Amino acid sequence: MPLGRTFIPVVLTLLCAATPVTVTVTAQQTTAADALIADAHYLRARPLTQATLQKSPDDVHAIIQSSILSWAFFHFDEAITKAEKAVALADRSADAHTQLTNALGAKLVSSSAGTFEKMSLARRFRKEADLSLELDPKSFDAIEDSARFYWNAPSVVGGDRSKAQQLADRLTHLDPTRGAALKAGFAADEKDKAKRDAATESIWRTAVAAQPDSADAHAGLGAALFEEGKLPQAEAADRRAIALKPTRIAPYRQLAVIYATAGRWDDLEKLLKQAHTAVPDNLSPDYHAARIILTNNAAAQLGHAEQYLRAYLAQPAEGEEPSHAAAHWRLGLILEKQGRKNDAVQELRDAVHEDGSLEDAKKDLKRLS
Secondary structure (H helix, E strand, O other), X not given: OOOOEOOOOOOEOOOOOOOOOOOOHHHHHHHHHHHHHHOOOHHHHHHHHHHHHHHOOOOHHHHHHHHHXXXXXXXXXXXXXXXXXXXXXOOOOHHHHHXXXXXXXXXXXXXXXXXXXXXHHHHHXXXXXXXXXXXXXXXXXXXXXXXXHHHHOOXXXXXXXXXXXHHHHHHHHHOHHHHHHHHHHHHOOOOOHHHHHHHHHHHHHHHHHHOOOOHHHHHHHHHHHHHOOOHHHHHHHHHHHHHHOOOOOHHHHHHHHHXXXXXXXXXXXXXHHHHHHHOOOOOHHHHHHHHHXXXXXXXXXXXXXXXXXXXXXXXXXXXXXXXXXXXXXXXXXXXXXXXXXXXXXXXHHHHHHHOOXXXXXXXXXXXXX
C-alpha cells in the first residue's frame, strides 16, 4: 500500500484496493490513518497509527505511516530512523524503501544538513530511489524521487535532465496531476518569470483538462494563476477545488492569501469561517491572512491579524504548516506595529525559545531589546 509525498501544497496519495468488510480493528485503524494522511490530516492520523503500533510494534505499514507523520512535522532524523526500521523488517518492500527515500530527501534539502552530510545523503537517496523504482516501476513516489534526483543532481554524479523529463512524462501518463506537480517543479527553475509563469499555467491547465474532477489539479492551477497575478481566475480555480473536496486545506489557504492581498476583508472573514467549519484543526488560512496583512502593512487590519495568529497558537499546528515559533515571531512584529513593544518582545522571546534556528526572530528580538 504505497504512501508518500506528492506536491506543494503537499498531500499523500492513497493507493490501495478496497478494504474487505471483515477486517480487524488494527486493519480498520490502519486504513483510516491512510485516508487521513492522504488528505493531510496528520494530527488526526497520529493516534490511530500509535494505537496500531502499540498492538503490533513491527507492523511495517504502520511504521511507514509513523515515518510519514514524523516527516510531516519536520522531524526528519526520526522519519529516517523509522523508515530504516521498516526496510530492515521488509527489505523487498517498495513502500518502505520509497518512504526512506522521501525521508532522506527531506533531510537533504533541509537547512540543518551540512555539506558533507548532504553528499552522503545524496548517495543514499539515489540508491534508495533506484531500488524503489526497481521494486515497483509504477510507484508514483519512486518515479518522482528518481526524476527529482536526475533533475537536481550535477552531471558528474549522474544528473540528467532529459531522463528527469522522461520520468515526469511517465508519471503524467499514470497520474496527470502528480505529473503536473513534478513538471511545475521543474519549470520553477526557469529564471525568466514570464516564461516560467506561462509554462506553469500550461502544465496545470493540461492537468485540469485530463482530470477535471481532481481538487488537487484545480488547486495547483489556482496557485499558478496567483503567481501570475491573475487573482479572479485563481479564485475561481480554488473555489472549484473546494467544491470538489471541501476537507482539503490548500484552496482555503490560497483564497485567504488572495482576499488579504486584494483587501477583500469581508470575503476573507467569510472564507475563514468556512474553513474553520470544514477543517477545524488546521488554521493555516488564518496564519497566512495575518502574514499578508503584516507584509502589506494593512494598518487597519492589524487587530484582525493579531486575532488570527492567537487563534493559530491556541491549538497544535498541523503537519506541513508553519510552526508556533513562526506564529509567535509574526505576532511579535504585529504587536510592534501596534506600539506594544513589551508584548512584542515577549512574543519574539517565545519564538526564539521554541525554535533557536529562527534567525529572523533573533534579529528582531535583538533590535527591540
